[in-house]
Amino acid sequence: MVVTIKDIAEKVGVSVTTISRVLNNRGYLSDNLKKKVQEAMEELNYQPNEVARSLSRKKSNVFGLIIPDISHPFFGQITKHIEYYAYKNGYKLMLCNSLLNKKKEKEYIELLRASQVDGIIMGSHTMKVEEYMAIKLPLVTLDRRISDTIPYVSSDNYRGGALATKLLLRKRCKKIAYLSGSLQLNLLAKQRHDAFMDQVRGQQIEYVVRQTDLNGFKYREYEPMVRELFQEHPDIDGVFASSDLLALQIIRESRRLGKLIPEELKVVGYDGIQIGGAEDLTTIEQPMQEMGKLAVSRLLQQIGGEETPLETVLPVKLLERGTT
Amino acid sequence: MVVTIKDIAEKVGVSVTTISRVLNNRGYLSDNLKKKVQEAMEELNYQPNEVARSLSRKKSNVFGLIIPDISHPFFGQITKHIEYYAYKNGYKLMLCNSLLNKKKEKEYIELLRASQVDGIIMGSHTMKVEEYMAIKLPLVTLDRRISDTIPYVSSDNYRGGALATKLLLRKRCKKIAYLSGSLQLNLLAKQRHDAFMDQVRGQQIEYVVRQTDLNGFKYREYEPMVRELFQEHPDIDGVFASSDLLALQIIRESRRLGKLIPEELKVVGYDGIQIGGAEDLTTIEQPMQEMGKLAVSRLLQQIGGEETPLETVLPVKLLERGTT
Known part of the structure; x- marks a missing residue:
């Protein structure tokens, strides 16, 4: 038997709409209600597990962005696009300038973890590979390949x-x-x-x-x-x-x-x-807008439990102007 | 009689250190403990009220920054400094580009309020004065004087x-x-x-x-x-x-x-x-570094319940170079 949200609604004794609100984390929801829904889902073995997982995890709807320096025009422009697509998908952006300082970068990762951000976009890296592997949060890097498991977005x-x-x-x-x-x-x-x-x-x-x-x-x-x-x-x-x-x-x-x-x-x-x-x-x-958009989308894929390609390499374009 | 935290500690039945931790919101604190301390403070009429107020309010250690467009070099540079001083004072920065879009600016203010940020620095404004007055959060504006009560930082x-x-x-x-x-x-x-x-x-x-x-x-x-x-x-x-x-x-x-x-x-x-x-x-x-630093400091003053000057106007400098 396939369990539907109607079954859960009946078990909890609320409307289907309410269950849907809980599943989508929309509007005001008491902790008590969320707990009851989760218990009912577990009891009835409701699929998909992803939803259950995201329910048990507290979502902050915040992404962390760690870059070397927002005042560098390349990072300023790409950040503009990252913020745009994050916002469009209901996420806010926590901005962290590492200034390529190892200590600051590390502290920021700890801070972001403590704030329970839902994922991190890294455009800076000064730490050891193992330290990134240990982040255990959805992670996407910009223009750097750190390991064989951390997805990255770059141009060609x-x-x-x-x-x-x-x-x-x-x-x-x-x-x-x-x-x-x-x-x-x-x-x-x-x-x-x-x-x-x-x-x-x-x-x-x-x-x-x-x-x-x-x-x-x-x-x-x-x-x-x-x-x-x-x-x-x-x-x-x-x-x-x-x-x-x-x-x-x-x-x-x-x-x-x-x-x-x-x-x-x-x-x-x-x-x-x-x-x-x-x-x-x-x-x-470099296609900064596309890079920003895809960095956000790769992060969303990970958060949603979808398979995420390791490499996303976008085409570049020669702009021939006056200096040649 | 001046009430000290020793009196509160005795009343609640915990150590002075614990009360101090509660007052400074440091380490793990149960809601129950916080409630008891607050009740004791109210009962004994403990001053200053600011501390009591900050206790009842949940602190996020996050500032919101709303600017028109991070890819504009002026905002990129000033944001770099704002982030630096926020970080130095234990705050993270939520970056919001309004793109001078009224709807987005309004939504961002709502989002920031919902995320319980501790204060907002506004470098963009498209809404009506009353709407800013209604924000009821520590607020500092950059280079714009919105009302006679919202502190601003600008250069001359x-x-x-x-x-x-x-x-x-x-x-x-x-x-x-x-x-x-x-x-x-x-x-x-x-x-x-x-x-x-x-x-x-x-x-x-x-x-x-x-x-x-x-x-x-x-x-x-x-x-x-x-x-x-x-x-x-x-x-x-x-x-x-x-x-x-x-x-x-x-x-x-x-x-x-x-x-x-x-x-x-x-x-x-x-x-x-x-x-x-x-x-x-x-x-x-424009002294972008000082402007960023003082915007953060004016916000911290408000959060700390200190009196905050309405105007902070910093000196500018003529850089005579090759184009004149």
Whole structure:
């Protein structure tokens, strides 16, 4: 015999509507009522268990979002979309900036757990793999693959790196620089570098690879690296910067040096942040809206007990504008 | 007779330490114990009442932050600081983007109330004054004065407007434009416009005032306004833009038109967002870190039952850079 909510309603002695409200956690519900419904469901062996499980678990309808720094335009834009889709699905968003500080990140995870958030979206990671595995909450990472079991959402970094490098080659650059943040951080963004290397190797072209030692996201901190690069290699005629912020710093420095863009120097950025439009910056656009939407949806799938794909890799787009 | 917590401890029959834990809401506390302590406090007429009040209220250690759009760099930067100081004081931050949508803003306030947040920082307001007055939660607004009872934190918009305009006058501009978002929104930012008017009136100078009809914060939406401005007034030689984003759009358009900055056109922005450095943009810097810090501190004062000043107006700074 299949048990329906009508059977539960009869057993508890309330209406079907009330049972439905309990199952969907809608409107005011006394603890006593919830307990009775749960007991009846258990007694009658009502399926699906998911609903029963979510009943016994206190739902907060809150997601935690841990990112390095909300003032970085990439994270600002993606957070906007995450908040939008979370809200659309009845969830609020707890914002946590880790500032890439291990201690703060760890404390935040503990705080989020204590607040009984229903899941966490991680766009920052500084701890050991085991520590993430131990979170035991629905978890989705952004642009980083931490383990074989934690689902992640990213865009196609390898293809983005290849598109950017190929463009510079097609534009007949003779000496190309690849600039990025730390390649040590175990980010998927590292694939942009791999793609760059695969494109330039074996070609009649010179290349330079530079990375900041800094984990920081402070715009100003890129300045010395960029200055030094042009001092050592004044003949660079193409730059692939792995973020638009870094690309803007390149543009600034070349303006200072009187280098004409794109005539003497071609610049490709990465991310597609809104502000890049001000400089007419050629860039690889990450689908931030889709990434935010899918991060939320992967979390909802886990919360709902659905199977969740490990990888969600979205396509990127080359925006050819004035700097190439 | 002054009632001390020792008296309450004796009355309830627990230790002073336990009473102290209850008063500070620390560690595990049964509802029964809290009730008994509260009853004893009432019976003995224990002061201060604030503590009693906070006892009867469930503390969540969460602040709500309602802003128009986290992807706008000004809000991204200020939110970073708000989160930092909230965290430092043991509070988490619930992020709400209103997108200047009345319905969403209202729903968010209801949601925050239902989640029993301890207070709200509002950087967005689209509802009627009475609706804010009815919130009945500790509340601080950013850069907007809603009523005579809701504390606000802003920077000195009038002085900022005066500094920017005076600089353009000092640089001998002959025809100055003032550009801003909607002057209808009842923001303190409107004072920048007032200061501009006070400076240019009665001077041997032409001036133009333009505002976007848009409440939007989308960078691209400024483009048609800026284009039209230069078509109608090709002889403008100075612009005071009431946000750095708007100023960047001016720079872009003048580059398109082949106008030399600062030789033929001088541009002053507003806010002091990090990205403005890329364009070497002269601007009025708002003290975003201090604003974030003080917004949190004004909220904590209200939560602690302390008297909270209505106005907190912080000084701004002229950053003279390459565009003037």
